[in-house]
Amino acid sequence: MAIPFGGVEDLLMTGPILGALSRLEAHAIEALRAGEPDRTLRSELGAVHALRETLTGVALAAAADLDRGVAPSGIPQTLAGLPLAVSLLERLTAILSRSGAGEDPVPARLQADLTALFSLGRRRLLARQERLGAALLSNPA
Numbered sequence: 001m002a003i004p005f006g007g008v009e010d011l012l013m014t015g016p017i018l019g020a021l022s023r024l025e026a027h028a029i030e031a032l033r034a035g036e037p038d039r040t041l042r043s044e045l046g047a048v049h050a051l052r053e054t055l056t057g058v059a060l061a062a063a064a065d066l067d068r069g070v071a072p073s074g075i076p077q078t079l080a081g082l083p084l085a086v087s088l089l090e091r092l093t094a095i096l097s098r099s100g101a102g103e104d105p106v107p108a109r110l111q112a113d114l115t116a117l118f119s120l121g122r123r124r125l126l127a128r129q130e131r132l133g134a135a136l137l138s139n140p141a
Contacts, residue, residue: 010082010121011066014059017085017117020110021052024092027107031099041098048091055084082118082125089114 025048032041058081093111096104 010124011059011062013117014055014062014081017114018052018056018059020114021055021085021088021092024089024096024107024110025049025052027104028092028095028099031096031104035100037099041095044091044095048088048095051084051091052088055081055088082121085114086118089118 025045028045028048032045037045089111096107
């Protein structure tokens with residue numbers, strides 16, 4: 001299947017992805033507040049929050065470039081953004097699983113949607129990483 005998305009479209013999808021990750025984080029916070037989270041869970045929640053805020057900063061900077069009419073390459077943002085978003089989803093899924101919150105259909109649906117979206121972008125990401133690596137190797141230091 002061919003997906004006709006490039007760097008701009010990937011950057012535009014960052015907003016909905018961050019929205020879903022933020023909602024999953026809110027579910028994790030609610031679940032942990034209902035119980036007695038140990039230090040490891042509290043630490044993991046703090047790390048996830050910091051990483052999500054970092055991804056938000058990257059997305060806002062890319063959006064500002066688009067607003068100013070700067071044509072983004074999309075490479076730095078998507079090469080860093082997608083793996084970070086995947087990692088955040090995995091970590092939030094683990095927090096929700098360990099929180100003992102039970103099966104809530106809302107986070108489960110968000111997790112499934114994000115997983116499907118990330119699997120679509122994986123092949124493009126790998127191709128971009130390979131092109132970037134080739135460009136780095138072709139330029140002498």
